[in-house]
Amino acid sequence: MTTTTTTSSTDAPGTSPSGVAGSPPKRNDLPTVRYTMAQMRRSAGRLTAAGIAILIGTAFVAVTLLAGNVITRATYDTIAARYADADVLVTTSGNDWREDVEAVRGTEGVVAADAVRSAYLNLAENGEFAYAEGVARPQDDRLMPLDLTEGKWPSERGEIAVPDGVAERLGVAVGDEIDIHRWVQTDPETGDGEEVSEPVRVVGVTEDPYGAYAASGGAVVATAADIEEWGDEPVPGDPFEIAAVLDPSALAGGEPTQAVRDALNSAVVSDGDHSVVTVDEHAQRVSAERTGGEDLVFLVFVLTFAAVALLVAGLVIANTFQVLVAQRTRTLALLRCIGAGRGQLYRSVLLEAAVLGVLASLGGVLTGVLLAQTALFVAPQFDIGVPLPTIVSLTPQVVLIPLAVGTVVTLVAALAPARNATRVAPLAALRPAETLSVRKGAGRVRAIFSALAVLGGSGLVGLGVYLGADGRVDLGLAATVLGGALSLIGIIVGTVFWLPKVAAFLGAIVARTGPASRLAAANTLRNPRRTSATATALLIGVTLIMTMTTGAAAARSTADSTLDETFPVDIMVMPGSSDVPASAVDDIAGVEAVSTVTEVYAADAELPGGEYLYLQAADIEDLRGTVNDESAADGLEPGTVLLSEGQMENLDLAEGDTVDATGTGGETVPLQVVETSNVGLTSFVTLGDLRRLDPDAALAGVWASLAPEAEPADALADVQDAMSDDGVFVTGPAAQRAQFEQVINVMLGIVVGLLAVAVVIAVIGVANTLSLSVIERRRESATLRAIGLSKSQLRGMLAVEGMLIAGVGAVLGIVLGLAYGWTGALTALSIMGEVSLTVPWLDLGVVLVVAVVAGLVASVAPARSALKASPVEALGAE
Amino acid sequence: MDTTVYVPVDGTRAVRARDLTKTYGSGEAAVHALAGVDVDFAAGEFTAIMGPSGSGKSTLMHLLAGLDTATSGQAFVGTTDVTALNDSALTKLRRDRVGFVFQQFNLLPMFTAEQNITLPVELAGGTVDRQWFGTLVETLGLTERLTHRPAEMSGGQQQRVAIARALIAQPDVVFADEPTGNLDSRSGAEVLSFLRRSVRELGRTIIMVTHDPAAAAYADRVVLLADGRIAGDISDPTPESALAGLDALRTLEPNVSTGTTPVVPGAGAR
Incomplete structure (x- = not known):
């Protein structure tokens, strides 16, 4: 089967009519499947490039989801770490917490129990200060999440063990005396108080191997009595936790028995709600609560960029399939001649897209998992302060969501090309090859939609700027972002109308540099639709990056002038x-x-x-x-x-x-x-x-x-x-400015990094388009070689073509990005005063150079394959 | 080796082949497309290479023009041994001293007729000799067509543009590969007359590969090729003499056993 299907694409359809005739009730799709597989094998190289675009996009999604999981897992571990080896956690209202602790300790099966309490301490020594969380040394070391690296645990009042970081900061060692400052209320009526300072002795140095107190850089350990004196009384109504270690007899399979749970429940003295849960249950509940907050914001934020990357990937896929269908016009027409139905051709293209989508998405998930695992493997070498899991947790979502999204994007991108495939007239098989690829221009509906979206979007942006200047920044930003998105969609949909004109203009300039450039400029305009789609993919990424850098530049200089007013002097x-x-x-x-x-x-x-x-x-x-x-x-x-x-x-x-x-x-x-x-x-x-x-x-x-x-x-x-x-x-403003700069730079770095994925995909798209053009122009390249085009001129021609496509996308993206960045800045920053609309020349130059160089790089592989064509091919017939 | 300056040591021979051999594959499966060909082509002459399908006529042309590499032997354009040149020297050779006319015309669709004609000179970085351009355009009857793109021209017109493109750099020799293969008989006859005129009136050298005796009759001389060897030579051919020569090759066919594909009578090259 392999040989017949790969050598001739007409084999499978040859069986199609007989198959349909043989079993009329059951529509025989087998020939379509076999034909599709054969067709895919023939176009494997071209599909691979398109597949990489989807692979990167889905890997992005997979990594994001995995990162979300890691965060949840790390949160969970940190929460659980605080209770060390406790078997059970009793949560009460804390109204009579001392009695509760005693009651838990007295319950049958409980080996040790302690309140989970802490106090914020201000330590001072050698003119240095350190704030730290102070925790009581528990009754049993199994309830202590910290390890001792030096000295001993505090056993008497006035003794403390400090985290290694604090010891280093204060320059103290075991045996030294340091001061604890705290504020003591002297008159409950007026709220007056005074700061008191008392000396304590450092008896030990602790470390926090499980990250139980990672947020506060470890914890100071003191006796329970000291912590009780130094800390505030528990706020009535806030959950009060008591961790307990149980006797093995009270455990069944690592879980507390129902009997001990009941006993603890009834032992609680405080009134109000109380619960008895395992540490696992508690950590799961708390981390689930947190996941609803910050983690979700993180996921939505990053997934937005993944969506941009997938949108760009979709454009690359759509472009690839358009070209594939155009190249196969003759075969498709032949199939129609010998009896293939429109539906069969439609399904064939979609099946091809589905197979590509699934394979590429699987590759993406695999890549994502490997990347995430590598990151987890490398991360411990950097001191990030939070203990991370050592292996990624593969939940069904991590695999299924990217797989589904990648496949759907590929399928949707292939819809229009599939419809084009059904439009091929059987007669096309009989016409000479040259006239086949000519297709009519874009439709009127597209033009109207594009115009409406751009106009409506611009209107919304204008409204947003007005609202922003009026002080209603939230509402203004919403309008500007929505309007910006709408107008960008309009611009993207309408690129086919105006992008070729820009390409023609830039091409005319480039064409003066020599015959190879002139050929390149003419080539870019041969298929305006394809050039538009390719440049648009890059335009999206560049526009967003430029919007961010322009906005950041405006924020920077606006902040500068504001800082100058806030700080009259240096x-x-x-x-x-x-x-x-x-x-x-x-x-x-x-x-x-x-x-x-x-x-x-x-x-x-x-x-x-x-x-x-x-x-x-x-x-x-x-x-x-x-x-x-x-x-x-x-x-x-x-x-x-x-x-x-x-x-x-x-x-x-x-x-x-x-x-x-x-x-x-x-x-x-x-x-x-x-x-x-x-x-x-x-x-x-x-x-x-x-x-x-x-x-x-x-x-x-x-x-x-x-x-x-x-x-x-x-x-x-x-x-x-x-x-x-x-x-x-x-x-001084210098300090503030430096701090502000840092915040802006870090955020800009993250956003640009996330958007860079979309740019990488777009560059793959440029390479893909060039490769496809090279394949289409085999005969032409050979002719040019025969009439005296040198190898380096051919290479140069494709390089200029690549740079021209990328350059058009970049230049337009930069212009759009400046416009969006400025309107965004006007909306968000007007409240701070006069907004300075600056052009970030350096960033602009970098973006342009990167895009043009990327276009150059994208031409390398296509040029290599073009050079393989010997001039002899031009002489032979088809 | 210098390829830019043509020194006509032997003024009468534009192109020569010496024991030129081309073998595809090796061992049992070896196919001898050319089996040691010795042939001279005179300057200022219109020569047709004829032979049945698979006789090696296209291969001979590719080797003479430096488009393909020979297995052994030599091919000369003037005094230059093209089998000894590297790619960039070959590119220069094609730019300055060799012109091509293809069966499929192979014009660039995005350029006008004029741009197509002048392209070889531009690729070489030279300036177009406007007088020569004018002569060509007039001789080929293209004056009215210069601003048209290939899609707006008939096959005959496109091929005439291709001929002008082949001649614009005033090459030593023009190779034409089945130039009438894609044309109806009237346009074909027109194109062949133009080729003959460019030899007679403009002093060019043209080597044309064809399987059509009627086309070959336009040439000054016909070289017959069969099974990778020179099989005959006809001076001042007529359609009848060319056809007779071709038929003679076919009757010889069963007696020759070189292992090449047997030729089916009546089946010409496409």
Whole structure:
């Protein structure tokens, strides 16, 4: 069977009419199946490339689902780890928790039981601080999830064992004494309290091998009595947990017997709901609760990108099948001539798609599982703080969902090509080969749909921008995202109308560089529909990536201007655990990167309405020289006070009003209100006015500006070093900006990384299209070789073709991405003030170069196969 | 070896084959497409290579033009041994010194007639000799067709464009492979007249492979090929003499046992 079906595609259909005639009631699909398999084997190479697109898409889905499982599993393990080897968990209302613990301990079959309690501790030593969760040393070590690496467990009050991380941070070892700070309420009436500090002795160092307290970096262990004193009373009504170890006699197959469950249930003293569950049951319930929250958001977020990747894969598949059907026109027509029905041809193409979809999706799932397993294998080498399972958990969903999605996408993508296959007239078999591939242009319905979607989408985007500027960011963003998606769909559907024109324009430019380029440019326009579909696949990924980078750039520069308003100067030194000493001024001025320094004084003043206003002042000349925006201090002169819009509203004042401020020194100074938008300079008066209000006004801070050539982050670190002994707080926009940058960069990196999958698939699509074109143009390539096209010119021709297709997709994607990024930024950021619409040139250049190089790379394999065609082929008949 | 400058050492011979052999497969299954062919083609002459299907006439042409590699022997275009050239030298040879006319015309569908004609010169990075272009276009009757694309032209017109393309670089020799195979008899006759005119009036050298005695009659000379060997030579052929020569080969057929496929009378190449 193999030889007959592979050598001639007409074999199987040859049996078709007799098969149909032989058994009329049962539609004989066997010939179709056999024919399809034979056809697939003939086109194996072409289908493989398309299959890889689906494989990547489904692998993406599979990895996402597996990651979701890993997160759930890790959550579960972390929850379970906290109870160590406890057999049972009694949860009560905690109203009479001490009695509950005693009752559980007294229950028959219980070996040991302890309340699961913790206290937040503030440890201090050597001028360093560390916050840690403190847990009580349980009655039985089987209830202790931590391991001891050094020293011993605390056995007396005033003894603690600290996590290795805390010991390192504080620079303490076993035997050292450290302080525990805590806040003690002294007067329950007013809520007043004081911070007390008491010394404790470190007797042991712990580690957290199962990640029970991974979220807080391990836990400090102390005696139960200390923890009870240091921690808060349990909040009534909150579930209170008691973990217990049972005697083997109370266990059946590792589970507590019904008898012991009943005994524990009735032993609980507290009123209200209570339950007795195993640790497993508890962890499952809690992690299931959490899965409904963050995990679901994570899954939806990542799966959105998987959907984009699959959409692109679908375009690649649709394109491949269109070309395959076009190439098989003659065979299809021949089949029709000898009696194949339309339905049989339709089913044949769909069957082919289904087989491809299933195989590629299976490959995708396998790839996904291998990737996830590799990641789990590698992950422990990086300190990620959370213990991960060592093998992936293969749930039915992980296999079935990608398989179903991949197959459905492939099938849907093949619908239009399958319909085209049925449209082949039997007569086509008799016509000469050249005229067959000509197909009419796109339909009117498509044009109308595209136009409506683009117009409607743009309208929605406009509405979103308006809403965003109006302050209703949530609603505005929803409208912009929806409108953006709608218009992008319209653009994608309509690419066939206008993308070839752009390709023609770019092609005309490229064509000037030589005959090979001219051939390439002409080739790209030969099949506008195919070029459009291929470029569109890339356009989607590029558009989304560019939208994100443009949005991020806008956010960055908008944040910059906002930060400049929030922080009037480059560096601010403010009181921290102690006041700013007078020596700070010289210390800061001594830092090399600092150019000017201003001393800022402050005092409270009482206003007529009884409100207090915290007024600041500095030497006006120093201030002008130090603030970033020199004009910010413009309105400041004797007898005025700078107030923000918000402050004026709160104090019921308007610009130009005069308010009488009374200082602690007793003098009253009339101050005229001047509005300022510079948040940093609010409540500023002149130094003279401040001294009149309070002759003893203290140094409240030191502001510094940096030399233009200074690196802000480094300068900040230098100033922090200079101030390290003084217990003051050093901040500046540089620090904030660096932090903000980092957040944006990390998020952008994740999103671009996820979108890159779609771009990779699209590049495979470019390679696939080029390969198919090369196969179609065998004779032509051979002719060109015969009339003097050199090998390198042929290679160059395909390279230019690849770069042209990719370039068109990239250029259009960049333009669209800029538009979407800007409208998105306008919607989301208008609330922060003036949005700066910048062009991220660097990102833009990188995207363009990557796309064009990808097009070049995509042409390598097709060129190799094109070069195999010897010129002799051009001479022979078909 | 220099391929760019043609030095006509032997002014009368444009193309030569010396003991040219082409064998497909090996051992028992070996098929000798060409079994040691020695033949000369004079410059400024229109020569037809005739022979039944499987006689090796196409193979001979491919080897002479450097499109395929010989098993042994030599083929010369002018003084250049094409069997000794590497791919890039062969590409240069095809650009500058050899032209082709194909049975299927093989014009590029996205280019106009004019663009198709000038393509070889552009590929070589040269400039089109407008005067020569004008002469060709006029001789071939294409003046009205220059802006048309292949799909808008008849087969005869397309083949005339192909002839112009083959001649544009003023090559030493033009190889034509069944140039009338896809044309009706009237267009075929027209194309053959054009080929003869380009030899007589423009001084070109043309070697045409055909199985049609009527087409061969347009040539100055017919070389007969059978079973990979030269089997005859007819000067100033007529359709009748060409057909007689071909028939003579067929009657010889049963006596020759070279292991090649027996030729069925009446079955020509496609």
